[in-house]
Amino acid sequence: xxxxxxxxxxxxxxxxxxxxxxxxxxxxxxxxxxxxxxxxxxxxxxxxxxxxxxxxxxxxxxxxxxxxxxxxxxxxxxxxxxxxxxxxxxxxxxxxxx
Numbered sequence: 001x002x003x004x005x006x007x008x009x010x011x012x013x014x015x016x017x018x019x020x021x022x023x024x025x026x027x028x029x030x031x032x033x034x035x036x037x038x039x040x041x042x043x044x045x046x047x048x049x050x051x052x053x054x055x056x057x058x059x060x061x062x063x064x065x066x067x068x069x070x071x072x073x074x075x076x077x078x079x080x081x082x083x084x085x086x087x088x089x090x091x092x093x094x095x096x097x098x
Contacts, residue, residue: 016047034065038073045076053080 023040027033041056057073057080064070 016043019043032063034060034063034069037063038069041073042076045080050080
């Protein structure tokens with residue numbers, strides 16, 4: 001799976017149209033699969049499907065388990081919510097001071 005980033009943080013995954021149904025089917029078989037829930041949320045976030053991404057990421061958070069995955073889901077939910085704001089400035093990574 002390859003991706004390319006653009007300025008507003010949206011990532012376009014080539015092949016995600018094939019990944020999403022497989023991940024959903026895996027979650028239907030095992031609704032407690034934290035890995036499949038994580039990958040589904042991340043993939044939906046990557047393709048810019050706002051409402052489903054927020055729902056899937058929250059579902060992964062609610063499953064509990066590994067704190068790093070939950071932390072990543074929280075960050076992606078904040079990122080997705082910020083992108084929905086009417087004035088979301090685009091900050092180029094090269095303009096940030098380290």
